[in-house]
Amino acid sequence: MQIFPPNNGSGRGYQTLEAPAESFEQQPPNNWKGVFNISSYTQYFNVDTDVVINRLISSFHPTAGDFFNKIEANPDLYGLIWITTTLVFMLSCFENFATYLMQKHTDGTTTWSFDVGYVNVAASGIYGYAIAVPMAFYFLLRYLGSNASLIRFWCMWGYSLSIFMPAAVSLPFKIAYSLMPPRFCNCRSHLENLKVVFGNLDFRIRIWISKFLLLIPVEFLRWIIILITGTASSCFVALNLRSYIEGGNDLTIIVIAAFLLQMALSIFIKVWFFP
Amino acid sequence: MSNSHSDTIPLRPSNSQSDIDEIRSLIDDSVHSGPAVVLPARHPATTPPPSSSPFISSNIPPPPPVSSSSSLQKLQAVPAAPPPPPPVGNSSSIVANGFGPPPNTLTEPVLDTVKRDLWRIVSNLKLVVFPNPFREDPGKALRDWDLWGPFFFIVFLGVALSWSASVKKSQVFAVAFALLAAGAVILTLNVLLLGGHIIFFQSLSLLGYCLFPLDVGALICMLKDNVVAKVIIVCLALAWSSWAAYPFMSSAVNPNRKALALYPVLLMYLSVGFLIIAID
Numbered sequence: 001m002q003i004f005p006p007n008n009g010s011g012r013g014y015q016t017l018e019a020p021a022e023s024f025e026q027q028p029p030n031n032w033k034g035v036f037n038i039s040s041y042t043q044y045f046n047v048d049t050d051v052v053i054n055r056l057i058s059s060f061h062p063t064a065g066d067f068f069n070k071i072e073a074n075p076d077l078y079g080l081i082w083i084t085t086t087l088v089f090m091l092s093c094f095e096n097f098a099t100y101l102m103q104k105h106t107d108g109t110t111t112w113s114f115d116v117g118y119v120n121v122a123a124s125g126i127y128g129y130a131i132a133v134p135m136a137f138y139f140l141l142r143y144l145g146s147n148a149s150l151i152r153f154w155c156m157w158g159y160s161l162s163i164f165m166p167a168a169v170s171l172p173f174k175i176a177y178s179l180m181p182p183r184f185c186n187c188r189s190h191l192e193n194l195k196v197v198f199g200n201l202d203f204r205i206r207i208w209i210s211k212f213l214l215l216i217p218v219e220f221l222r223w224i225i226i227l228i229t230g231t232a233s234s235c236f237v238a239l240n241l242r243s244y245i246e247g248g249n250d251l252t253i254i255v256i257a258a259f260l261l262q263m264a265l266s267i268f269i270k271v272w273f274f275p
Numbered sequence: 276m277s278n279s280h281s282d283t284i285p286l287r288p289s290n291s292q293s294d295i296d297e298i299r300s301l302i303d304d305s306v307h308s309g310p311a312v313v314l315p316a317r318h319p320a321t322t323p324p325p326s327s328s329p330f331i332s333s334n335i336p337p338p339p340p341v342s343s344s345s346s347l348q349k350l351q352a353v354p355a356a357p358p359p360p361p362p363v364g365n366s367s368s369i370v371a372n373g374f375g376p377p378p379n380t381l382t383e384p385v386l387d388t389v390k391r392d393l394w395r396i397v398s399n400l401k402l403v404v405f406p407n408p409f410r411e412d413p414g415k416a417l418r419d420w421d422l423w424g425p426f427f428f429i430v431f432l433g434v435a436l437s438w439s440a441s442v443k444k445s446q447v448f449a450v451a452f453a454l455l456a457a458g459a460v461i462l463t464l465n466v467l468l469l470g471g472h473i474i475f476f477q478s479l480s481l482l483g484y485c486l487f488p489l490d491v492g493a494l495i496c497m498l499k500d501n502v503v504a505k506v507i508i509v510c511l512a513l514a515w516s517s518w519a520a521y522p523f524m525s526s527a528v529n530p531n532r533k534a535l536a537l538y539p540v541l542l543m544y545l546s547v548g549f550l551i552i553a554i555d
Contacts, residue, residue, distance in 0.1 A: 038464070038467050038468065041468055042467075042468050042469075042470055044468075045468040045469050045470070046470070047532075047535070048529075048531040048532055048535075049531060049532060049533070049534040049535050050531075052535060078468075078469075078535060082538065082539060082542075085539075085542065086542060089542060089545075089546050093546070093549050096553055100553075115443075116443060116446045116447055116450050117446075119450060
C-alpha cells in the first residue's frame with residue numbers, strides 16, 4: 001500500500017525525487033523488530049520458487065533493462081546469498097578439478113593434492129565483491145542525490161553473478177580438451193561431435209568449421225568464453241543501473257564504472273582460478 | 276521453630292484405627308509430592324510423555340491420588356508396558372520429585388548414562404535415516420532431538436577426511452568441521468527466513484543425523500582407492516542423505532518454497548561429497 005507523503009511545500013527537485021522512494025521504503029522499517037530478531041529479516045526473503053526462477057532467467061537476458069521493475073515490490077536477498085555461495089563452491093570445486101587434470105596429464109602420477117586454500121580465496125573474493133560493491137554504489141548515489149535502495153542493489157548484483165556459473169563449469173573442461181592424447185583429436189571425431197551442434201549444415205561447411213576450431217588454441221577459446229560471460233554480466237548491471245538512475249549525464253560515469261568493475265571481476269576469475 | 280512444630284505429633288488417643296488412618300494419609304501425601312520416592316522410576320513412563328526433555332514438565336500429568344492398592348497395580352503393569360526409552364522415565368522423575376531425594380541420573384553409574392545416550396542416538400538415527408512409513412510415532416525424532424549424535428558424526432567425518440588427506444591435514448579438518456557446523460546453522464536460518472516453522476536445535480539435530488550416510492561413504496572411501504568406485508559410493512551416500520533430509524525440510528516451509536529450502540541442503544551435502552572424493 002502506498003503511503004503518500006504530506007506535501008512539505010519546499011518543492012525542490014531533490015526532495016520530490018527522494019519522497020516517493022522514502023514513502024515506499026517506509027513499508028519495510030515498520031516490521032523491524034531489532035537486529036537480532038529473525039522476523040525483521042523475513043521481509044527480504046518473501047519469495048516463492050517460481051519468482052526466484054523467473055528472476056534468474058531474466059538475469060540471463062542482459063539487454064532488457066527492466067530488472068529493477070521486476071524486483072520493485074519485493075526485492076529478495078535469497079538470490080544474492082545462494083548464488084554467491086554456489087559460485088564459491090563451483091569455483092573452488094572446478095579449480096581443483098582443473099589442477100587435478102593438469103597434474104594427471106603432465107606427470108602421469110597423481111602427486112596432486114586437494115588444495116583447501118582455494119576455498120578461502122574464492123569465498124573472500126566473491127563474497128567481498130558481492131557485498132562491498134553494491135554498498136559502495138549505494139553510498140555514492142545517495143551522496144550524489146539520486147534515489148537508491150541498498151536491498152535492490154544487492155539483489156541486482158547478486159543475480160548478475162549467476163551468469164558466471166556456466167562459465168565456471170566450462171572452463172576446466174577446456175583444459176581436458178587440450179590435454180587429450182592426440183589420437184583422439186583427429187578430424188573425424190570432431191566431425192562426429194560437431195554433427196550434434198551443426199547438424200543441419202552443409203558437409204563442407206562442417207569440415208571448415210572443424211578445421212577452424214582445431215586451429216584455434218584452446219587458451220583463446222577460454223578467454224573468449226570468459227569475455228563473453230563478463231560482457232553479458234556487465235551489460236546486465238550497466239543497463240539496469242542506467243534505467244534505475246534515470247538521471248542526468250553526470251551519472252553515466254557511474255554506470256561505466258559498474259561495467260568496468262564487473263569486467264574486472266570476470267577477468268580476475270579467469271586469471272586467478274583458471275590460469 | 277516451624278520445623279519443630281511439624282515434627283511434633285499431636286497427642287491423640289492412640290488406637291489402631293487412627294494409626295491406620297494416619298499412615299494412609301502419610302502415604303497419600305508422599306504419593307502427591309514424590310511418586311518416585313515410593314515407586315520405581317519407570318512408573319511415570321506408562322503415561323507416554325510427549326517430550327523427554329527434563330525442562331518441559333507441563334505435559335506430564337500429576338500422579339493420580341490413588342490409594343496404595345492401585346499403585347501396586349501400576350507397579351505390576353510397568354513390566355508389561357512397551358518400553359519407551361529409559362531416559363524418559365528417569366528425566367521425568369527429576370521433575371516429579373522436586374524436593375525429594377537426589378535424581379537418579381546423578382547417582383547412577385557412568386556406564387548407565389553412556390548407554391542411555393548411546394541408545395538415544397541409535398534410536399534417533401533409526402528414525403531419521405531409515406524412515407519407516409509404518410512407524411507408530413513419526414514426530415518422535417523431532418521431539419527427542421539431541422546434539423550428541425550430530426557432534427559425533429561431524430567430528431568423525433572431519434577425522435576421516437583429514438586422515439585420508441596427504442597434506443594440510445589440520446586445514447582439511449578445519450574446513451570440513453566449519454563447513455558442516457556453520458552450514459547446519461545457516462540452513463536452519465534459511466528455513467526460518469523463508470517463513471518456515473522449525474525449531475532451531477531440532478533442525479541442527481536432524482541435519483547432523485542426516486550426515487550418517489556420508490560418514491559411511493567416507494569410511495568406505497578411506498579404505499578403497501579407486502576413483503570411479505569413490506564417485507559411485509559418494510553419489511549413493513549423497514542420494515541417501517538427501518532422501519533422509521527431504522521430509523523434514525520440505526514439511527517445514529510453505530509448499531511454494533520447498534525447492535528454495537531444499538536447494539541449500541543439496542548444496543551442502545554436494546560440497547561435502549566433493550570433499551570426500553577429492554581427498555585422497
